[in-house]
Amino acid sequence: MEQQLKTELDLDDLVNLESMFIEIGKEDGVKDGVKSGKLEGFILGCEKGYEISQEIGFYNGVAEMWLKIIVDKGWNTPKKSINERIVKQFISLREMISLFPRENQQNIEFVELLDKIRSKYKVCTSLLGVVNSQKFKKATTSTEENDTY
Amino acid sequence: MISENDDVWASVEDTSEYDRIMSLKEWDHMNRNFGNIGYREGIIEGKDVTIQEGFNNGYVEGVNIGMEFGRLRGLLNTLLEFYNSLINENNNDDELKLPNQTSFNKLKSLEDELANLTADKVFTRDYFKFNQQENLKKQNNACKNDCSCLLDTNTEKEKDNCCNKNIVNESNNEKIQKFNLEKTIEPNENLAEKLLIEYKEKVYQLLDELGFDMNST
Numbered sequence: 001m002e003q004q005l006k007t008e009l010d011l012d013d014l015v016n017l018e019s020m021f022i023e024i025g026k027e028d029g030v031k032d033g034v035k036s037g038k039l040e041g042f043i044l045g046c047e048k049g050y051e052i053s054q055e056i057g058f059y060n061g062v063a064e065m066w067l068k069i070i071v072d073k074g075w076n077t078p079k080k081s082i083n084e085r086i087v088k089q090f091i092s093l094r095e096m097i098s099l100f101p102r103e104n105q106q107n108i109e110f111v112e113l114l115d116k117i118r119s120k121y122k123v124c125t126s127l128l129g130v131v132n133s134q135k136f137k138k139a140t141t142s143t144e145e146n147d148t149y
Numbered sequence: 150m151i152s153e154n155d156d157v158w159a160s161v162e163d164t165s166e167y168d169r170i171m172s173l174k175e176w177d178h179m180n181r182n183f184g185n186i187g188y189r190e191g192i193i194e195g196k197d198v199t200i201q202e203g204f205n206n207g208y209v210e211g212v213n214i215g216m217e218f219g220r221l222r223g224l225l226n227t228l229l230e231f232y233n234s235l236i237n238e239n240n241n242d243d244e245l246k247l248p249n250q251t252s253f254n255k256l257k258s259l260e261d262e263l264a265n266l267t268a269d270k271v272f273t274r275d276y277f278k279f280n281q282q283e284n285l286k287k288q289n290n291a292c293k294n295d296c297s298c299l300l301d302t303n304t305e306k307e308k309d310n311c312c313n314k315n316i317v318n319e320s321n322n323e324k325i326q327k328f329n330l331e332k333t334i335e336p337n338e339n340l341a342e343k344l345l346i347e348y349k350e351k352v353y354q355l356l357d358e359l360g361f362d363m364n365s366t
Binding site for chain 2: 017018019021022023024025026028029030031032033034035036037038040041042043044045046047048049050051052053054055056057058059060061062063064065066068069100102103104130133134137
């Protein structure tokens with residue numbers, strides 16, 4: 001009986017020792033994790049923010065340039081009758097883009113706005129007849145090229 | 150002595166010495182093993198605390214830069230599209246005549262460059278390195294957004310207290326000086342921004358050659 005009690009106590013001590021070592025290790029880990037989490041998150045955020053905003057920025061630039069060509073330079077679209085409509089659509093596209101949040105938003109409105117901008121862009125480009133040629137294409141890595149250097 | 154310690158048939162006194170060494174070894178062993186387990190757990194736990202905050206900070210930076218790069222690309226892409234349609238239609242407007250071949254080629258290659266500018270080319274290793282150093286500086290100096298003591302405190306009030314502690318000690322003049330210093334240093338050393346400015350100049354110059362004044366509106 002006494003013998004049994006002794007081993008149980010030993011086991012308890014051992015478990016305590018284990019968790020003590022774990023706790024000490026954890027303390028160091030948390031410190032380093034906090035640091036690397038900040039950086040890792042930052043890198044990830046940069047990439048994601050860049051990717052998504054590049055598309056929106058592209059639409060913005062397209063709208064800006066077409067407006068310049070049509071309004072400032074007085075160029076007439078293939079069908080003159082729709083000139084005004086195109087200008088209107090582009091202006092409203094730019095208004096939508098100006099609402100695009102500059103900070104990370106984790107809500108449904110953000111996705112809705114993104115969809116609205118995309119479909120508005122489609123309306124604009126199809127009015128101009130460039131819907132297929134002026135699609136936004138994601139930037140592609142030309143790693144194959146770099147590898148040969 | 151040592152040979153006696155290693156002796157399997159050691160006397161009672163030697164056994165206690167042997168036990169001591171073995172338990173020390175065992176202690177180190179446990180320390181290492183469980184310490185590593187704890188460290189691994191801690192890394193994950195620690196990352197959880199800051200990864201979202203880091204992501205949000207990075208996102209703002211990424212959006213600001215990406216928005217502009219996208220815009221430049223859109224400007225050039227539209228012009229390319231426009232000139233191509235003019236070529237196809239053989240329609241030579243007085244105001245909008247086709248550019249000469251060199252400008253047109255320049256337009257093409259610059260658009261292509263912008264189209265291939267992925268995030269990893271804009272936000273390079275050096276960029277993050279610099280950024281990390283900046284963050285550390287901020288923590289040490291003014292304890293701005295990146296307050297190291299945020300981690301230990303929970304309530305908003307506590308945050309305020311701890312963040313103000315350092316700032317209150319600085320005089321206003323010092324603060325302004327520091328702010329100006331940061332302002333003047335930043336554009337040169339933020340590599341992503343620097344690249345953006347370079348491209349912006351190139352694009353605006355080319356557009357100017359083609360008869361589009363981008364600074365007017």
